Amino acid sequence: MAGNAPALQFVIPSEVEESLDVEFEKNTLLFGADPTPRIVAVELGESGTVRVHRRKADGSTVTDVEPFHPFVWADSDVVDLGIETEKLQGDLKYGWLITVDSWKELIALRNGLKNGGRDFFAFTDPVQHYLTSTGRTLFKDLAFEALKRMQIEVLSIAGTGDPDHVMSIALSDNTGWDELIIVDANNVEESERNALRRLTELIKERDPDVIEGHDLFRVHLPLVVARAKKLKAKLDWGRSGGFLRSRPSRL
Structure with a gap:
């Protein structure tokens, strides 16, 4: 007769366990490490910049121009392709970080890595690039009714x-x-x-x-x-005068 099956045990990584002890809205794993509040939109700006739109308490919107450095995660050093990389800590598959100075450069980099037969991962959306690299989050500290x-x-x-x-x-x-x-x-x-x-x-x-x-x-x-x-009607809906456009899913 079979004995009782052993109970399942789950191991929670220490950084996750620590995050469970903090106030929900201040959980940086969920809401990002950057505390900048009330960001309502991010738009690709001139070369190497993004426009970050924030809602003030009085309901008005202000815009900050911020530097933008899109990136790629690669599974190996690509110095043989003439590209500088940064080795990240840990032993995950995509352990090499490549950073460029504009969205145009990122597209060229992805094409170069693909043509070189390299394995890499990159977001398809510049907004996701910016939020991930900065640790910022949309709508932080903004009540739903304020949207x-x-x-x-x-x-x-x-x-x-x-x-x-x-x-x-x-x-x-x-x-x-x-x-x-x-x-x-x-x-x-x-x-x-x-x-x-x-x-x-x-x-x-x-x-x-x-x-x-x-x-x-x-x-x-x-x-x-x-x-x-x-x-021939313009759909310039963007806060910075940009035209309506779509991109593939952010993942």
């Missing part, structure tokens, strides 16, 4: 001559504000262009931190981008 949240719903209609043109755009935010933009069915092209321009004006005016919506990334935003491209 500026905008909701968008775009309705389209399939027409015979111009399929899937925008029919209306409904907007609202967490202050109770809302607006409905209607496209004139008797003058679709000009009215739709004006609707997209009005949408951009409202996003700049309301300055949301987060844009929400059902099927936002799969349906509504791709439709808005496609229609804006066709109608």
